[in-house]
Amino acid sequence: MTLQPANLKDLELKTGASAGELLEKIRNLREKxxxxxxxxxxxxxxxGMFVLRRADLLEAANITHIISVLRGRVDKTLIEQYTTSGRHLHIEVDDDDDENLIEHFQTTNAFIDKAVRGGGNVLVHCAMGISRSATICTAYLIYKKQIPSETAIDIIRESRPIVCPNYAFRQQLNIYYENLDQAMRNLDDVPAYQRYLYKKEVEMSRMAHKAPTINHYGDDEAKEGSDMELKCRKCRRTLALSKSFVDHQAASPPIASSSRDRILNAVGLNKPNCQHHFLDPIVWMKPELEKGEMEGKLECPKCKSKVGSYAWQGMKCSCGVWVTPAISLAKSRVDESRPRSAL
Structure with missing residues (x-):
């Protein structure tokens, strides 16, 4: 297991120890x-995984169930009594920013819950007990205590100061906490999760110099919960709702002088000198975005007039900010309005 630089820096800030001291501490844990x-x-x-070799420690702690969170096989001779009785769960992931660990949270939480209700103790381990196992334990605390991810991580650090989920796992933990009820019912229905998967797919596709495969498109009809909508200036067809807006930081935020301006600020539309509205993929864009092109134009699905463009490699907004990926509607081609449900 390689401790990522970002993780090491975070540990330095949290513990006050130098990088050398932290690495030495980790080495000692491994060697002993x-x-x-x-x-x-x-x-x-x-x-970490090396504690599996200490049957005496597992017995002393009355470990009845084990979750292994690492890629590759776990030595069967060390966990045979757990695997044969169905008390071992193996989640195969690397400690990598490209890994999707949030999709396993419901499984691991249910596994831990069942063990605890039966009076057992659960060991969650990865390679070193720093990132992957800490993420699974954090998700469990979020689920049980209904607390933010950083609060849960701090609780774990009280017992194990070296824990430090990588940046991508932290993002996933935040998504889980902020959408807990919906995530527990069906993670795929959480818009923030779909947006996270979409951005990851775009990043990987850009590295391969090809257009991404999009598995989820936003709605352009459900007005409930939307503060703003964009309509084709020519035919008045609704093109986007505020739920699909993508904010980007301009050099100097505008001053909200009216209630309309405050709404625009809140949904990320009111940027100085911006000539574009940036969006996540919306269902009417599907025929164009699935052509496999790296960039192209967007036409209104009703009147076929050009309303915007897209560029998976990104584009520079007129306000000076580079947006990646860039799916945009031109302000000169659309009108902003509030849905009736928001009035």
């Missing part, structure tokens, strides 16, 4: 095959 820590007020323990 110890480092199993109980998370306060729970029946959950966290560690």
């Amino acid at each position: 095959n110890i480092g199993m820590d109980r998370i306060a007020d729970t029946q959950v323990y966290i560690s």
